[in-house]
Amino acid sequence: MRASSAWQQAWPAPAKLNLMLRILGRRADGYHRLQTVFQFIERCDLIQFTPRADGVIERVGGPAEVPPEQDLTVRAARALQEFTGCRDGVAIDVCKRLPMGGGLGGGSSDAATTLVALDYLWETHLGTDTLADLGLQLGADVPVFVRGSAAWGEGVGEALTPILLPEPWYLVVCPPCHVSTGAVFADPDLTRDSPPITLSRFLSGATENDCLAVVTRRYPEVAAALAWLGDWGEARLTGTGACVFATFAASESAQEALMHVPEGWTAFVARGLNRSPLWQRLNDSS
């Protein structure tokens, strides 16, 4: 068991954007078959792990809205402990900076960072493939964060092919609503029969998100954010929302748009990343 302390030593859990999202069909278990493109952004939650020798897993700080036992960090640590039979424990402190229910994957990313960090700190040595499989049991988005590469995603989002994309600046706007992923996927009006496309079609401009119609109907705040952002560039929805984003070639132009975001909406500018900062952090430790 390796020691860890202090916030400077915190592990990053980056957000993702879905640069497009197609829904191809529904599986017998109710989950939907997707095609999507994941890219990370440099905006992160931060998580501090303090290993303990007594086997106890506890969350000592984190979002008040999420009870510790339901927190994906705690659930990920328990899953790893059970899977490996490891006798170590950990105190987990989550500094939440990503909006929840925003389609930025913060909860899934927190789970992935927990798996990768504890696999190192507890010296369980499972490695990426097994951690990604374990993560999939916690959420469809967890494997991409474990693997840490921008990717073309199929299946429920777990069949991942790493890709290299331009790394532009994004303005991300988060309207004040919390979208339930489950409710969007359960909506009878959801498009579920999109024909599959190739990566090159995405690269030549097929960037639709099949959740858009249902999300904007259920959440007028998302429709308003898309309409506002549309004046600055091509406005897209990430995942099931609520966040929307647009691409900028330069940080300055993204910052200029940020200054005009209407009051009441959270927004930030962040660079797109093909490699998750989680892996840089792991390399720095090793």
Ligand SMILES: C[C@@](CO)(OP(=O)(O)O)[C@H](O)COP(=O)(O)OP(=O)(O)OC[C@H]1O[C@@H](n2ccc(N)nc2=O)[C@H](O)[C@@H]1O
């Ligand atoms: C839609 C996506 C796109 O990246 O992102 P978000 O908007 O949630 O960030 C993801 O596939 C979400 O992944 P994640 O947030 O981990 O979803 P999960 O916890 O596994 O599932 C939440 C619920 O959404 C539905 N669900 C999720 C993924 C999927 N491929 N088909 C589904 O039908 C299921 O009803 C499930 O109970």
Ligand SMILES: Nc1ncnc2c1ncn2[C@@H]1O[C@H](COP(=O)(O)OP(=O)(O)O)[C@@H](O)[C@H]1O
């Ligand atoms: N550490 C965590 N951070 C965020 N959400 C969490 C966490 N643990 C559990 N959750 C639950 O997961 C839900 C989805 O959160 P999040 O991943 O941020 O949104 P999305 O799936 O829309 O990207 C939250 O509403 C919350 O109930």
